[in-house]
Amino acid sequence: MxxxxxxxxxxxxxxxxxxxxxxxxxxxxxxxxxxxxxxxxxxxxxxxxxxxxxxxxxxxxxxxxxxxxxxxxxxxxxxxxxxxxxxxxxxxxxxxxxxxxxxxxxxxxxxxxxxxxxxxxxxxxxxxxxxxxxxxxxxxxLLGMAGKTAYAGFSQVCPPKKGDKVLVSAASGAVGQLIGQFAKLAGCYVVGSAGSKQKVDLLKNKLGFDEAFNYKEENDLDAALKRYFPEGIDVYFEHVGGKLLDAVLLNMKDHGRIAVCGMISQYNLPEFEPLKNLLQIGFKRLNIHGFTHRDYNHIVPKYYEFVLPYIREGKIVYxxxxxxxxxxxxxxxxxxxxxxxxxxxxxxxxxxxx
CATH class of the missing domain: 3.90.180.10 (Medium-chain alcohol dehydrogenases, catalytic domain)
Incomplete structure (x- = not known):
């Protein structure tokens, strides 16, 4: 033409x-x-x-x-x-x-x-x-899909209450780093798991998590979780799956809540790893809620109202x-x-x- x-x-x-x-x-x-x-x-x-x-x-x-x-x-x-x-x-x-x-x-x-x-x-x-x-x-x-996902999990799926004990897996990733900071703003005790010492340092020293651990260095994940959550976990934000989820099920409090939006450890496996501790769901009356950001387009304006002031004030780090x-x-x-x-x-x- x-x-x-x-x-x-x-x-x-x-x-x-x-x-x-x-x-x-x-x-x-x-x-x-x-x-x-x-x-x-x-x-x-x-x-x-x-x-x-x-x-x-x-x-x-x-x-x-x-x-x-x-x-x-x-x-x-x-x-x-x-x-x-x-x-x-x-x-x-x-x-x-x-x-x-x-x-x-x-x-x-x-x-x-x-x-x-x-x-x-x-x-x-x-x-x-x-x-x-x-x-x-x-x-x-922060202001796109990951932020929408984090805010949906935090505000709609498993809203933490002040004083809740919260675990975030893949905590230095796009969603996890936000979930942890949102939970800290709500007055929770927050622990993150990550895959390197550098990422653990980031969580504790820059993103404000109370504690963090390198899951690759833990031979016994059940023992590690008991170390950080001696009284149990109130809320778990799940992004990893596999052995970590299995250990988490043993360490949830009665009526604990789990928000599931990812299981990255399983994505490339020919078959998903079996979980051994599924009975804990019934024994502890756990509430496990799977979700995707696509169900929460309507919350974007409210999310921006929530997060933009924190960004501008330097209270949210990304x-x-x-x-x-x-x-x-x-x-x-x-x-x-x-x-x-x-x-x-x-x-x-x-x-x-x-």
Whole structure:
């Protein structure tokens, strides 16, 4: 088309469906694509995005499985196409009445420098960014999906009460670091588990947890939990599963509450590890509630009212691990499953246009 403006479009492509632990070689980066910087004239409710930051999230592991293995039909990725996930973007062009050129948004996108999103329904899929006095990268985590997840778990699923004894697993990750700080603000005693001495130090010295331990150094997780919770655990925020969950069940108080939004230790196994202590659920009358952020889009405005003042006052700390360049995205994503990241893993793609 005469006068059409096109741009190079670097993309991260899924090579084939993944089984077992994902590898960098399961994806490849291509630089030979171009994209028109205008939404096609015959496409309604579409938005062309320039991606600024891409979010690396454990749930993306399910998106690159074979379709027969998928737990649901959420965000299918197919071989030969860009992988999908959450990100922060700027609108380049739009045929959707709710979005205009220059708008900053966070939501579902594809791992490309530019993404044409043709299935935009409303701001539940792309959320406009109105608060730009905080880092834009925060909308991949603290003010995006991870923050929504943490606030849902904290305020809706298992609201801790002042004085509660709270355990958070994967506590230095995108969600865990927030849960712990929210619980401290509510007056709880909070312990976090993490996978390295550096992360334990982060939890205790920067994020304000009362205690933290490296689960990899504990030969007896039951004994470790009894050391930190001699009277038992009131609330457990579960992100790991496996042996840690089994030990937690032994150490919950009667009528204790468990919020389950992830079990990253199980995602790459051919079969999930069996739990030996399930009888504790009945013996102790435990309340175990599984949830996903997708059920809580409605709480985002309330969450922002809650968290933004704390961010601006420096009372909430958020640790990010930002890598530069979309070509480094596959290694960053794969690193989640070996604990290589230190804080919320983000891929910086491009600065916004001013």
């Amino acid at each position: 005469a006068g059409e403006v096109v741009a190079r479009n670097k993309r991260v492509i899924l090579k084939d469906y993944v089984s077992g632990f994902p590898k960098v070689s399961d994806m490849y980066v291509t630089t030979d694509s171009t994209v028109s910087l205008k939404v096609p004239a015959d496409t309604a409710n579409a938005v062309l995005l320039k991606n600024l930051y891409l979010s690396c999230d454990p749930m993306m592991r399910f998106l690159i499985m074979n379709s027969q293995q998928k737990m649901n039909k959420y965000l299918y990725c197919t071989p030969g196409s860009p992988i999908r996930g959450y990100g922060v973007s700027q609108v380049v062009d739009s045929s959707h009445p709710e979005y205009k050129q220059g708008d900053l948004v966070w939501g579902l996108t594809t791992w490309e420098e530019y993404s044409l999103i043709t299935d935009v329904v409303s701001e539940t899929s792309l959320v406009k960014i109105h608060h730009t006095d905080v880092p834009l990268s925060y909308y991949t985590g 640790v990010e691990d930002i890598v530069e360049g979309i070509e480094n995205g596959p290694a960053a994503l794969v690193g989640l499953f070996t604990g290589r990241n230190f804080g919320k893993q983000v891929v910086a793609v491009a600065p916004p246009q001013t």
